[in-house]
Amino acid sequence: MEWIIETEGLTRFYGHQKVVDTVNLRIPRGCVYGLLGRNGAGKTTLIKMLMGVIFPDRGRIRIRGKDFSELSPDWRQNVAYMPEGHPLFGWMTVQGAVDFSRSFYPAWNNDLVLRLLDHFKLPLKKRIRSLSRGQRAQAALALAVAPDPDVFILDDPTLGLDTVVRREFLESLIQIIQRSGRTILFSSHILGDVERIADRIGILVDGVLRVDCSTEQFKESLRKVVLEVFWNTSMLARHSWLVGAKSGSSRCELVIAGYNETHRAQLEVLAPCRIVEIEMNLEDAFIEYTRSSNNSVHLLFEEHSPGGAK
Amino acid sequence: MKVIIETSSRVPVYQQIVTQIREGIARGLIQVGERLPSVREMSRDLVVNPNTIAKAYTELERQGILNTRPGLGVFAAQPRSELLHDIRSERLKEGIDRLLTEAVHLGFNREEVIRLIEDRSRAFQWDHSSTPAKKNRRD
Amino acid sequence: MRMALVKKEISELFYPGLIALAVLLFQVGLLTHWSFLTRVPLFSLFKIHLGELASVPFQDGRMHTGLALVGGALLACMAFWQTLAAERQGTFPFLLHLPFSRVELFLTKMIAAMGVYFPVLLAPVLVYGWWASVPGHHPSPFDWSMLDRPFWLIFSLPILYFTWMIIYLLQGINFGMRLLPLVTATFLMFVCFDFSLWWLWRFLLIVLIEAALILVICNLAEERDF
Known part of the structure; x- marks a missing residue:
């Protein structure tokens, strides 16, 4: 499998705080990778390190198999990067921004830009600063797509967009994905x-990559299990597969990662009067995962399946 | 037929597509032999990653519900008749037993259940060609 | 490719440059009591009062003061715009993603700033010099060599810009570092107006300082987080 982005033990401190903690991330060609996390979980810091905007304190980054230090500045030409908040130069007109960006890329597809800007109904004469947030995001996307890059790194591209604009943005993103072989890393909440x-x-979660698996696997492997018991549930041992636990006097709710028969057997040892298994939706699962204070929580990793990528 | 994706659901997106297409064919919203939208088209319409659509289609094809004709597209397949009749009826009996169990526990009587089945079945598309007498007409 | 970047930097510095130029020309106007305007066809219609021109051009230090103040302000403003303001607007990730190295990016920024600075400061001095060179404008004798002081000043003033750049790049790291421009300014005063130093030594000294500061900026740019 061809890895577009690989990191090894990537760590970054801000002061004494570890913002990104030993992250091992591998993204194969053609993969669309969604990076989730609460505000301040280290998403932007991680992405900035991948783009060379800030430097890691520890660890290595390889882009297309090449170590970061060996890359010449033009490696960025086929990597599109949309930083958080879509910074563009406010004093430029849309046309001016197109002309500015255009001069840096030999493979600039101007037809595509004009078509996209027309599709988004962005007036070329308008100044960037007078565009709405959504329009600025669209302008930034048009500029990012134009050099025909095959890697896209998008830092919370839909942040602050209203529902309709967000949907339009996703539609454009889908069109980008459809060109096969394009790799996308985007963060979102x-x-x-x-x-x-x-x-x-x-x-x-707090700079640690706690989950790294296919979207479906994540959804399918988390279960909420409700136990009804006679004994006091506070004596429940902390297992690594336990993502969260809420206990009352005779009832406790467990959230379990990678739920399987072994877990069930282990729970049955506790002799509960009833075990109810509930599937969770992505949102519940995410909330359970990110608010968990259990530091030994099960890290959900799944190897990349060879057929998984396009 | 329009597939509706619910992202807040517990069911994975590809599974939602599989279920809805299965049901669409059973209800006759999608005719046998009808061409389905391509992976690209569906991905654009639903705003869902094309890989997810492809996964759903592969699953449906594995189940014999769709077939791909290279270069032409994806089509709703004939209901599977390659399995032995016995196996198919075994599978159906399992489903009926589950349904009847539920009906008993909900306090329905036998006549009511039969009437309800009769009622609901009108909304579905039945393959008349599977009776031996009409089998030749299909070709 | 690089031209587009230079153009962008220059257009961002255009208005501060224009304002500085206007202020300096206004000062030249005051120094010459607007008499040069009588040479401009349209303005010659107005009888502008020519006051007394008591002092000798360039020798009374008034031009230097103006140059130092306006030049210093312009340089500080440019350095601020190119670093802190860009950082506040979040445009650095965008700029850094362009296919340049960081050193190239910052060198381009500095070249653009100097490209604005030198014309803006030199033009008023030359206008004033031209005025002074025309006989009948003022009673004192004039020689073009009298312009060497403003030239020295203009040549050494960018040291302030480079120190400002360093300060902004080091922002928040060390409070004491913020005094650096003051220190360099004082130092400048000594070097610039210490005419006991042979001109070549002075020239080399200034070039050396500027080169060292540029090197520091490049280093900072390479290693800094944006």
Whole structure:
């Protein structure tokens, strides 16, 4: 499998705080990877490190199999990067921004830009600063697509967009994905978007990549199990597969990662009067995962299946 | 037929597509032999990753519900008749037993259940050609 | 390719440059009591009052003060715009993603700033010099060599810009570092106006300082988080 992005033990401190903690991320060609996490979980820091905007304190990054330090500046020409908030130069007109970006890329597809801008109904004469947030995101997307890159790195591209614009943005993104062999890494905190778009998801919790598996596997492997018991549930041992636990006097709710027969057997040892298994939707699963204070929580990793990528 | 994706659901997206297409064919919303939207088209319409659509189609093909004709597209297949009649009726009996169990526990009587089945079945597309007498007409 | 970047940087610095130019020309106007306007056809219609021109052009230090103040402000403003303002607007990730190395990016920024700075400061000095060179404008003798002081000033003032750049790039790291421009400014005063130093030594000294500061900026740019 051809890896577009690989990191090894990527770590970054801000002061004494570990913002990104030993992240091992591997993204194969053609994969659409959704990076999830709460605000401040380290998504932007991770992406900035991948783009060379900030530097890791520890660990290595390889882009297309090449170590970061060996890359010449023009490796960026076929990597599109949309930083958080879609920064463009406010004083430029849309046309001016197109002309500016255009001069840096030999493979600039101007027809495509004009078609996209027309599709988004963006007036060329308008200044970037007077565009709405959604329009700026669309302009940034048009500029990012134009050099015909095959890797897209999007830092929370739908942040602050209203529902309609967000949907339009996702539609454009789908069109980008449809060109096969394109690799996309995007961060988001909107789970529905991730579920629609991503093949694989990664969840960062306090800088640690806690989940890295296919979207379906994540959804299918988490179960909420309700136990009704006679004994006091606070004596429940902390298992690594236990994502969260809420206990009352005779009832406790467990959230379990990678739920299987062994877990069930282990629970039955506790002799509960009833075990009820409930499937969880992505949002519930995400919430359970990210608010878990259990640091030894099961890390959900699944190897990349050879057929998984396009 | 329009597939509706619910991202807040517990069911994975590809599974939602599989279920809805199966049901669509059973209800006759999709005719046997009808061409389905391509992976690209459906991905665009539903705003869902094409890989997910492809996965659903592969699953449906594995179940014998769709077949792909290279270069032409994806089509709704004839209901499977390659399995032995016995196996098919075994599978159906399982489903009926589950249904009847539920009906008993919900407090329905036998006549009511039969009437309801009669009622609901009108919304579905039945393959008349599977009776031996009409089998030749299909070709 | 690089031209587009230079163009972008220059157009961002255009208005501060224009304002500085206007202020300096206004000062030249004051120094010459607007008498040069009588040479402009349209303005010659107005009888502009020519006051007394007491001092000798370039020798009374008024031009230097103006140059130093306006030039210093312009340089600080440019350095601010090119670093802190860009950082606040979040455009650095965008800029850094362009297919340039960081050193190239910052060198281009500095070249653009100097491309704005030199014309803006030199033009008023030359206008003033031209005015002074025309006989009958003022009672004192004039020689073009009298312009060497403003030239020295203009040549050494960018040291302030480079120190400002360093300060902005180091933002928040060390408060004491923020005094650096003051220190360099004081130092400048000594070097620039210490005419006991042979001109070549002075020239080399200034070039050396500027080169060292540019090197520091490039280094900072390479290693800094944006």
